[in-house]
Amino acid sequence: MIQPVAVIGAGPFGLSTAAHLRARGIPVRVFGEPMVSWRDNMPAGMLLKSTPAASGIDAPQRGNTLADYCDAAGIPRLVTDEDIIPVETFIAYGEWFQQRLVPELERVRVVSVDRGRTEGAGFELKLDSGELFTARAVVVASGLFGLAHLPGELAGAAVDGPTPTGPVSHSSQHHDLARFAGKDLIVVGAGQSALETAVLAAEAGAKVRVVARGRGAVDFGAPPWKQPRLRPESPFGRAWSLYALSYYPQPYRHLPEATRHYLVRRVLGPLGAWWLRERFQRHVQVREVARVVRAGVVDGRPLLTVRSHQGRMEELSADHVIAATGYRVDLGAMGFLGHELRTELAVSRGTPRLGAGFRSSMAGLYFTGLPAAASYGPVMRFVCGTGFASPRLARHLAAAHG
Ligand SMILES: Cc1cc2nc3c(=O)[nH]c(=O)nc-3n(C[C@H](O)[C@H](O)[C@H](O)COP(=O)(O)OP(=O)(O)OC[C@H]3O[C@@H](n4cnc5c(N)ncnc54)[C@H](O)[C@@H]3O)c2cc1C
Structure with a gap:
């Protein structure tokens, strides 16, 4: 056979x-x-x-x-x-x-x-x-x-791993964000998944803060009618680099190892969709930090320790933290x-x-x-x-x- x-x-x-x-x-x-x-x-x-x-x-x-x-x-x-x-x-x-x-x-x-x-x-x-x-x-x-990824600095609040009912979850563990109505929610991350999760939870009645690493970390792409005209079109927008990566991935595997891994992480990296900007700005607060240092749990609630851009250590607490930290x-x-x-x-x-x-x-x-x-x-x-x-x-x- x-x-x-x-x-x-x-x-x-x-x-x-x-x-x-x-x-x-x-x-x-x-x-x-x-x-x-x-x-x-x-x-x-x-x-x-x-x-x-x-x-x-x-x-x-x-x-x-x-x-x-x-x-x-x-x-x-x-x-x-x-x-x-x-x-x-x-x-x-x-x-x-x-x-x-x-x-x-x-x-x-x-x-x-x-x-x-x-x-x-x-x-x-x-x-x-x-x-x-x-x-x-x-x-x-x-x-x-x-392959859901929880960064080490959040692991302290998720000793048995992230769970939707515990202090910290991963964004992949949620289908119905209405469960957070009336709750205080922190979403960690600045990619489309983080920003859209934040908007959907806020629209369902949660009070939502996005904690994002770096200055200007939360940003949104340009709408189609504002894309540069003199660059080639690709499924991801108009840019020579995006065109090459979309239509000619064949030679990619011959690039040096460090370059390949870097590009996978950075190209088409954290950036909200153009149509999400307005809804996000209407509903969600942003807290930009230099980094999240660690996470713990106090009285069943997650507590994030963050370093501000001025170098100060601060604490942020909420009813729940969603790590929209990718795969x-x-x-x-x-x-x-x-x-x-x-x-x-x-x-x-x-x-x-x-x-x-x-x-x-x-x-x-x-x-x-x-x-x-x-x-x-x-x-x-x-x-x-x-x-x-x-x-x-x-x-x-x-x-x-x-
Ligand atoms: C929030 C979010 C938004 C996204 N939005 C977009 C978008 O707008 N556009 C886009 O192009 N991409 C988007 N992506 C990426 C998208 O998820 C992937 O491109 C796509 O799902 C990958 O498809 P896949 O077939 O490789 O895997 P998946 O869609 O993840 O499917 C995996 C399959 O493997 C099966 N499987 C796993 N293990 C086993 C096993 N042991 N035995 C049998 N079956 C198994 C599962 O049953 C499932 O059928 C998004 C991702 C996320 C997380």
Whole structure:
């Protein structure tokens, strides 16, 4: 019997990769909950920062764009840079894409992946249904799962880890921010997730302060009609650097290691969406600090010690602190990858080192989406990265294991 390829993940990257592999006639088994990160780990009422042009899940066939979904659903087409996408619409688009192009998706968790016992024997997977099977190749598209990052200075108020009901949580642990109505809330961070979480909680009735590191840390992008005209267009705005990173990520992996990691962190870094500015200024206070020094808990309430720009130590307390402090790729946190496999893989600062076609240092094991960002650049953190990643990954895999 021909062994299938296993795709772990049913978010935009897993679904897109699976659609490309299927179109090449490669047998696949695809695992995961469709669009679950968007449904459970992002706030209800969120609007996407990415424009419609940058929010397509790449497919090998025509007719599967966000605009196609809008037509099929009978809702107004989202196409221009001024059209803003509600997260609920994007989830429905992903589910529609899945039903059309990856109908055989298995809503099952992969518990473990280990290398086959003999050379060339592929990979052994265990599912939480108890089933064991062998795959000739594995694509890891597990996205944000397990990668939420809580900085060390906040850990003192979250000894057993962040929890939505404890003093400190991570932004990924909230779907319904209405639970903070009437509460005093601090949101730590200055990226879109921090700023939008703050606005949504404030609009739901919370008193919200954003604590951000650095002077002028809270800022918002320019609206489409104010983008510079003489620079090339890219899904992220008009700039030569963004154009190169969006359309030519191929040479990225040949840059020096420190440069690659720096660019993934800094390019398209903390900046609110243009349409959020007014709502933010109306509802949310900002406290700029030189840094958060530590966090503790007093009488069940979180207490942040911060250093001001004048060098003074100050204390800020609230009913709850949300750390909107992003995600860090760490192979060690991908518990489903067997220990032997994780220790054998070539890594670069905790991220898998990828070669041509998104292949890891182990034949037959591929990574796409966020874990590929250190090799192929910041575009892999966003849905539009599927347009570059999926056809290349599928082509490489078909040539090597087809
Ligand atoms: C608040 C927020 C807002 C964002 N807004 C935007 C935006 O506007 N535009 C944009 O382009 N990007 C945005 N992003 C980034 C976006 O989340 C990623 O680009 C995208 O979700 C990555 O897709 P993915 O398929 O790699 O992973 P995910 O969407 O995270 O999907 C992961 C999949 O893996 C599955 N999975 C994980 N572990 C296992 C396992 N062991 N077994 C089986 N299945 C497993 C899950 O069930 C799920 O199906 C945002 C991120 C956040 C946090």
